[in-house]
Ligand code: ADP
């Protein structure tokens with residue numbers, strides 16, 4: 001897929017729906033992927049995150065069915081139509097990619113919403129497995145379509161919570177709430193300041209083009225197998241740290257108290273590993289607040305060094321980076337970028353790079369050449385234009 005291509009074209013999706021299912025869809029919806037500007041591994045610590053929606057999106061054509069049959073089809077997999085019984089959806093059953101939309105139907109029904117069945121055809125331009133939340137885009141587009149068609153009246157944050165439940169409890173991926181909230185709630189030209197404890201949120205103006213700046217996404221096109229176990233291990237370490245400090249979550253440790261908290265953890269016999277995890281989470285929550293203050297003050301260029309600090313913390317304290325992500329950050333900053341960091345879960349996936357717009361091509365070239373020199377697969381680089389969250393197209 002050409003990652004420059006961001007729109008799917010609702011007409012093509014509707015036409016394919018008609019070809020597959022023999023009638024026009026009742027509607028067509030879109031939900032985007034996302035990148036996170038700052039605040040990583042903070043969302044399962046009740047902390048702060050700051051994602052923005054990408055122009056890349058999943059588009060779904062959907063109709064209701066009265067017979068409790070659920071049929072799903074994706075233009076992006078070789079698998080044909082997957083047919084499931086909406087009354088007999090079983091978590092963790094091996095339904096492949098169909099588990100994402102099916103999980104949403106399951107979560108809606110578990111929450112008592114009268115969803116009988118549906119025909120769904122979707123197509124997405126969100127690169128999969130690149131840390132850009134192609135999975136959340138699928139879930140959120142399904143949730144929004146069913147919400148509209150079945151008149152459920154759920155808000156965007158409520159849909160995000162149900163979509164997260166689908167991924168956690170049906171698909172079986174223990175993700176936090178950031179991805180689904182970003183896909184459901186982001187708005188054009190803004191980053192979303194989200195408090196993952198109470199889901200309170202603020203749209204923070206993030207109009208880079210007006211300031212002569214650009215944000216690049218560098219998809220390293222690697223995904224190291226380590227990722228899944230490492231996520232669970234980081235999560236357990238953070239929870240152990242919070243328990244030892246007597247707080248509900250690490251979000252409750254004030255940044256000013258971080259040195260004291262680290263001393264108390266050492267005195268309580270907590271491992272050096274747990275102390276590093278705590279230092280990352282507490283300092284990254286603080287970096288979110290610093291970035292917000294800079295954006296509110298209109299000092300967008302000063303965000304660059306905060307991104308670099310965040311990367312160092314993910315690399316050295318949380319240890320979730322990898323050679324390819326480190327190479328992006330080192331090369332981009334050496335080539336004149338204002339800042340860069342890995343984004344998402346790490347162990348591959350994507351990095352973001354903040355650049356002066358006229359430097360974008362030179363930075364892209366430097367990163368691409370460094371990947372060639374190191375023998376890595378060529379990365380895919382494209383602009384992260386802060387885009388609109390999930391919405392109905394037709
Ligand atoms: P990410 O969300 O970062 O892209 P995940 O591993 O969470 O990575 O989700 C990727 C998975 O989501 C894919 O392996 C596939 O099962 C599913 N998926 C994403 N986009 C599509 C699509 N367009 N069609 C079918 N399945 C998709």
Ligand code: MG
Pocket residue numbers: 133134135136179
């Ligand atoms: Mg995902």
